[in-house]
Amino acid sequence: MEAIQGILEFIDQIFVKLSFWFSAQLANFLPDWGVTFIMMFATVLVLIVFGLASIIWINVFERKIIGRIQDRYGPNRFGPWGLLQCVADMIKLLTKEDVTPTKADRLIFNLAAVAPVIPTFMILAVLPFGRGMVAADLSIGYLYIVAVGCLGTIAIFMAGWSSRNKYALLGGMRTVAQMISYEIPMVLSVVGVLLLVGSLSMVSIVEAQGQWRLPFVVLQPLAFVLYFTAAVAEVNRSPFDLPEGESEIVAGYHTEYSGIKFAMFLLAEYINAFSICAIATTVFLGGWQGPILPSWAWFFIKTYFLYFVLIWMRGTLPRLRVDQLMNFSWKTLVPLALANLMLTALVAKLVPQYSHVGAIAFLVMNVVVIVCIALVKYPRWRRDRREVVLVPRTATPQVDSS
Amino acid sequence: MTELKTETITINMGPQHPSTHGVFRLILTLDGETVVDVEPVVGYLHRNHEKIGEKNNWIQNTPFTDRLDYISPMSNEFAYVLAVEKLAEIEPPERAKYIRIIMVELNRIVNHMIAVGFLLNELGCFFTPMFYCLRWRELVVDLYEMTAGSRMMPNYFWIGGVSADLPEKFLPECKEFVDAVPGFIDELERLLTDNEILQMRCRNVGVLPPDVAVEYGCTGPLLRASGVPYDIRKAEPYSIYDRFDFDIAAGTVGDVLDRYLVRIAEMRQSAKIVEQALRDLPEGETATPKKRKFRPPEGDVYHRIEAPKGELGFYLVSDGSENPYRYKIRAPSFVNLQSLPYMCRGHKIADVVIIIGSIDITMGEVDR
Numbered sequence: 001m002e003a004i005q006g007i008l009e010f011i012d013q014i015f016v017k018l019s020f021w022f023s024a025q026l027a028n029f030l031p032d033w034g035v036t037f038i039m040m041f042a043t044v045l046v047l048i049v050f051g052l053a054s055i056i057w058i059n060v061f062e063r064k065i066i067g068r069i070q071d072r073y074g075p076n077r078f079g080p081w082g083l084l085q086c087v088a089d090m091i092k093l094l095t096k097e098d099v100t101p102t103k104a105d106r107l108i109f110n111l112a113a114v115a116p117v118i119p120t121f122m123i124l125a126v127l128p129f130g131r132g133m134v135a136a137d138l139s140i141g142y143l144y145i146v147a148v149g150c151l152g153t154i155a156i157f158m159a160g161w162s163s164r165n166k167y168a169l170l171g172g173m174r175t176v177a178q179m180i181s182y183e184i185p186m187v188l189s190v191v192g193v194l195l196l197v198g199s200l201s202m203v204s205i206v207e208a209q210g211q212w213r214l215p216f217v218v219l220q221p222l223a224f225v226l227y228f229t230a231a232v233a234e235v236n237r238s239p240f241d242l243p244e245g246e247s248e249i250v251a252g253y254h255t256e257y258s259g260i261k262f263a264m265f266l267l268a269e270y271i272n273a274f275s276i277c278a279i280a281t282t283v284f285l286g287g288w289q290g291p292i293l294p295s296w297a298w299f300f301i302k303t304y305f306l307y308f309v310l311i312w313m314r315g316t317l318p319r320l321r322v323d324q325l326m327n328f329s330w331k332t333l334v335p336l337a338l339a340n341l342m343l344t345a346l347v348a349k350l351v352p353q354y355s356h357v358g359a360i361a362f363l364v365m366n367v368v369v370i371v372c373i374a375l376v377k378y379p380r381w382r383r384d385r386r387e388v389v390l391v392p393r394t395a396t397p398q399v400d401s402s
Numbered sequence: 403m404t405e406l407k408t409e410t411i412t413i414n415m416g417p418q419h420p421s422t423h424g425v426f427r428l429i430l431t432l433d434g435e436t437v438v439d440v441e442p443v444v445g446y447l448h449r450n451h452e453k454i455g456e457k458n459n460w461i462q463n464t465p466f467t468d469r470l471d472y473i474s475p476m477s478n479e480f481a482y483v484l485a486v487e488k489l490a491e492i493e494p495p496e497r498a499k500y501i502r503i504i505m506v507e508l509n510r511i512v513n514h515m516i517a518v519g520f521l522l523n524e525l526g527c528f529f530t531p532m533f534y535c536l537r538w539r540e541l542v543v544d545l546y547e548m549t550a551g552s553r554m555m556p557n558y559f560w561i562g563g564v565s566a567d568l569p570e571k572f573l574p575e576c577k578e579f580v581d582a583v584p585g586f587i588d589e590l591e592r593l594l595t596d597n598e599i600l601q602m603r604c605r606n607v608g609v610l611p612p613d614v615a616v617e618y619g620c621t622g623p624l625l626r627a628s629g630v631p632y633d634i635r636k637a638e639p640y641s642i643y644d645r646f647d648f649d650i651a652a653g654t655v656g657d658v659l660d661r662y663l664v665r666i667a668e669m670r671q672s673a674k675i676v677e678q679a680l681r682d683l684p685e686g687e688t689a690t691p692k693k694r695k696f697r698p699p700e701g702d703v704y705h706r707i708e709a710p711k712g713e714l715g716f717y718l719v720s721d722g723s724e725n726p727y728r729y730k731i732r733a734p735s736f737v738n739l740q741s742l743p744y745m746c747r748g749h750k751i752a753d754v755v756i757i758i759g760s761i762d763i764t765m766g767e768v769d770r
Contacts, residue, residue: 070533166413170435170751238528239599248526248752250420318599319526321752322435386605386659388667390649391631 012294016132019043043135047124055270059086061304062270062311069315096259101164104256108162113261115155116268119148123275126202130288130296134203141202142194145279146187149234152272153179156243159265160253171252174322175243179234181329186230188337189223192344193283196220196353206287211354215286219362222340222369224284226333228306231276233329235269237310239317242325277306332377339369410438413751417446421524421755424765428754435750440743444736447769455729460486460696463729465557470733471767472554473516476509476546477709479559484640485705485716486561490698495687498563499642503679504576505546505558506707507672511583512539513710513762514623514665514672521662521759522594525603531594538586541579548572561696563689577680583673587666595663604659608745608757611656618741622712622734624761627664628656634708645682646675658760665762697724711735711762731770735763 010017022042026035060075060083067074075082100109126141128134138144153176160172193216194200197208209215217224233240244252254265281287281302290298320328347365351358416427425446431439451470455463467482468475480502487494494502519535543553548569550556558565594600610620615628625632631652635643651667653660700722706715712734719728738761746754 066528070530071537072533166411169411170413170432174435238526241526242752248421248755314528315530317527318522318597318603319752320599321603321750323750324602386654386663388651388653388660388663389629389631390651390667392649393631393636 008292008294012131012296014294015130015296044125047135048121051121051124051271051274052267054274055267056086057083058270058274058307059089061307062314065308065311066315069312090263093263094260098259098261099256101256103164105162105164108158109256110261112155112158112162113257113264115158116152117264117271119151119155120268120271120275122148123279124271127275127278128203128206128282128287129299130294133288133296137201137203140200142190142200142205142283145202146183150179150183152268155268156253159257160243163253163256165256167249167251167255168253170249171243171255174249175236175253177322178236178240178242178325178329181326182230182233182240182333185226185329185333185337186234188334188341189226189230190283191337192220192223192341195341195344195348202282202287205283206289209286210289212359213354214359215284215289217284217286219359220284220340220344220366221363222336222366223344224280226337226340227284228276228280228309230329230333231280232310232313233325235272235276237273238314239319240325241314241319242322273310274303274307277303277310280306336369336373340366343369408433415754416443421759423520423758423763426758426763426765426768430751430754432751435752437746437749437751437754440746440754442739442742444739444765444768447765449770451770452729452731456726458726459724460698460726461561463726464559464561465555468555468557469766470731470770471709471711471714471735471764473764474509474513474710475554475556476505476558477513477707477714479557480506480641481705481707481709481714482716483559483561484707485703485718486698488705489701489703489718489720490561490696492562492690494563494690496684497567497686498688500679500683501564501568501688502559503642503646504676504683505549505556505564507675507679508542508545508576508579510672510710511669511676512542514669515539517623517665517710517759517762518590518594518662520762521658521756522600524755524759525600531590534590534593538583545572545576545579548575560689560692562692563687565689567688573680573683576676580673580676580680584670587669591666595666601659603752603756604662604760605657606655607658607749607753608760609655609657610741610745614744615656615741618744619737620712620741622708622710622738623661623664623668624712624738624741626651627653627660629653634706634713638706640705640707646678648672648675658756661760661762695724697722702728706732709734711764711767712738731767733767733770735761735765735767736770739763739768 019039019042023035023039026038030038063085064074064082075085078084078088100106123145125135126138126144128137156175156179157172160168160175163169193205196216196219197205199205212219236243242252244254249255254262257265278299281299285302285306288295288299293301343365344362347361351361410431410433413430413432414427415430416422417425422428427443427446429441429443430437451466455466458466464479464482467478470478515535515538519532522531523529546556546558547553549566549572550558610624610628612628612630615625616630620628621632629652631650633650634640636650648671651664651671653664698720700720702717702719704715704717706713713732714734715732717728717730717732718726721727742757742761745757749757
C-alpha cells in the first residue's frame with residue numbers, strides 16, 4: 001500500500017523533483033545567484049515551450065470536436081489521426097507572403113503582431129499546474145492576471161488602428177468596448193471567492209478549496225457562470241466573437257495580417273482561451289486537487305473539460321449583436337456580480353468558515369439569487385411566441401395607385 | 403461644452419466578402435456601427451444571360467436556365483418550360499406533370515434549407531446548422547442524380563415533359579425522404595427557433611411592412627413574411643397545383659424572424675405536396691414525342707411560377723424561328739433585393755448581413 005502511495009507521490013511530484021534535480025546539478029558549479037538566474041530562465045522556457053506545444057494539441061482537439069459537432073471528421077490527413085495538422089498549418093503560414101499595407105503605420109502594425117502574445121505567456125506564470133508546480137506564486141496572483149490580461153486589449157487595438165483598414169478599425173473599436181465592459185464582471189465575480197480565501201494568491205485559492213473540502217463552484221455557482229461568461233467574451237470566443245465576426249467584418253482587427261503575424265494572433269487567442277479555462281479551474285474547480293490521479297493530471301482534465309465547453313459553444317451558438325453585447329454586460333453581468341459579491345460578504349460574515357453549514361448557506365444564497373434572476377430576466381420572447389399564420393387561400397396584394 | 407464632432411465612414415462591403423452570397427457589393431455609410439445608408443451594387447456576375455438566351459435555340463435554353471438560381475435549378479427549368487409550352491400550346495402527359503411537381507417541391511425544400519442554414523451562418527453560428535441542412539440537401543441531390551444524372555444542373559425538364567422516367571429506386575427513397583422531413587424540421591426548430599440569441603438577433607430586425615413590400619414588388623417568402631399571403635401557386639394555379647391541398651404560410655411582423663419561420667413552415671407544406679404527388683402519381687408516358695428542331699409559332703408569352711425565392715417569370719418572344727427573339731427573365735432575387743436599403747437603415751452593421759441572408763438571394767439570378 002505504502003509502495004503504491006510512494007509511486008503515486010513520485011509521479012505527482014515528478015516535475016517538481018526534476019526541477020530540484022536540475023538546480024542541484026547547477027549548484028555543483030554555479031554560485032547561488034547563478035542558479036536562481038538560470039532556473040528563472042529555464043522556467044520561462046518551459047512555460048513558453050509548453051504554451052506553444054499545447055497549441056498544437058489544442059488546435060487539433062478543437063477542430064476535431066467542431067468536426068464531430070458538424071457531422072464530419074475534422075482533420076485526419078496529416079500524422080496519426082491528423083494530430084500534426086497544426087504543424088502543416090504553421091508551415092503554410094510561415095511560407096506565406098508577409099504583407100504590410102502601404103498606408104499602415106508600419107511600426108505599430110508590426111509591433112501589434114507580437115504584442116498580444118507576451119501577456120498571454122505572462123499569465124501562465126502564476127497558474128498552479130499541480131501541487132508545487134507554479135512558476136511564481138505571487139501574493140497578488142489574481143490581480144496580476146487581471147493587469148496582464150488587459151495588455152491584450154491594447155495589442156488588439158493597436159492592430160485594429162494601425163492597419164488603416166475600416167474593417168480592422170471596426171473590429172478594434174468593438175474589441176476595446178467589449179473587453180473593457182467584460183473585464184468588470186470578470187473581476188467582480190471572482191472577488192467573492194477572494195473574500196472567502198482572504199488572499200489573491202492562486203496557490204492559496206487552491207488550498208482554501210482543500211480546506212473547504214469543496215470546490216468553489218459549489219459555494220459560488222453563480223460567480224462561476226458569471227466568470228466563465230465574461231471570460232469567454234474577454235478572449236473573443238463565440239458567442240462573443242464580435243471583434244473578428246467573420247460574417248460581418250471579415251476578420252476584424254487582423255484583417256490585414258497575413259503569414260506569421262496572423263499566426264501570432266491565432267497563437268495568442270488559443271493560449272488566452274486555455275488560460276481562462278485554467279484560471280476557472282484554479283479558482284472554481286479546485287485546481288489540481290483530486291483523488292488518485294497526479295495533481296497535474298487533474299488540472300489538465302478540468303481545464304480541457306472547460307475548453308471543451310468553449311468549443312461546444314463555438315460550434316453551436318450564434319453571435320450577439322454589438323449593442324446586445326454591451327447590454328448583457330452592463331445590465332446583467334455587472335449587477336449580478338455586484339449582488340453576488342455583497343451577498344457573499346454578508347453570508348461569509350454570518351457562517352463559520354470551512355463548515356457544512358457554511359457551504360449550505362452559500363448554496364441557498366445562490367439558489368435564491370438564481371431564482372430571482374430567472375423571474376426578472378425571463379425572456380420576453382418566451383412570453384410572446386411568434387407563430388406563422390397558415391392560410392388556405394391566397395390574397396391578391398392591393399397597390400395604392402395614387 | 404462644444405458638441406462632439408462625429409463623422410460617418412463609408413465601407414465597401416464586397417464584392418469579395420464572406421457573407422454577401424457571391425459577388426454582391428454594398429456601399430455602407432456607417433455612423434459608428436449604425437447603418438445610415440446602403441447602396442447595393444450589382445453586376446459583378448453579369449454574364450449576358452439574356453442575350454445568350456437569344457442565340458441559343460429553344461431547347462438549349464432549358465439547361466441554360468439551371469445557371470440562374472443554381473440552388474433551385476428545377477424551378478428555373480419549370481418556369482421556362484411552362485412558358486414555352488404555353489407559347490407552343492403543348493400539353494405534357496399527366497405523369498410528367500406530377501413528376502415536375504415532385505421535383506420542384508423537393509427543390510423548394512432544399513432552397514429553404516440552404517436559406518435557413520446560411521442565415522444562421524450569418525448570425526455567427528459557425529457552420530453547424532449549415533452542415534445539418536446540407537446533409538438533407540444531399541439526399542435530394544442524390545434523388546436528382548438518380549433521375550437526371552446530375553446533382554446541381556439536372557437539365558431534367560424538357561419541353562413537353564421530362565427527359566426520363568423516374569428510376570425504380572426513386573419512389574421508395576423519395577417517400578422515405580419526405581416522411582423524414584417533418585422530423586428533421588422539428589429537430590431544426592428545437593435546436594434553432596428557441597435559441598435565445600437567435601430570437602434576440604432576429605426579432606424586429608429588418609421590418610418590411612406589407613404595403614412597402616408590395617410597392618417594392620417583393621414576392622415569395624419575403625412578401626409572405628410581411629403578412630401578405632400571396633402565393634402564385636394559389637393565386638394563379640399553374641400546372642396542376644390546384645389538385646393539391648396545402649396552405650400558405652404568412653408572417654405577422656415582417657422581420658427576419660418571420661422570414662425564417664415562414665421558410666420553415668413552407669418546407670413542411672412542400673413535403674405535404676410531394677407526399678400527395680407521390681400518392682397520386684399516374685402511370686404512363688413522361689414526354690410528348692420530341693422534335694429535333696423545335697419551332698414555336700410566332701407570338702409572345704409571359705409565364706410566372708412561384709419559385710422558392712419568389713415570382714420567377716419568363717417573357718419569351720418568338721418570331722417562328724429556332725431561337726427566341728427575346729428571352730427576358732423576371733428574377734425574384736433581383737426584385738426582392740431592392741428592399742434591402744429600406745430594411746437596413748438605422749440598424750447595425752451586423753444586421754445588414756442577416757437581412758441579406760433573410761432575403762435569400764442568389765447572385766446567379768440577380769445579375770444574370
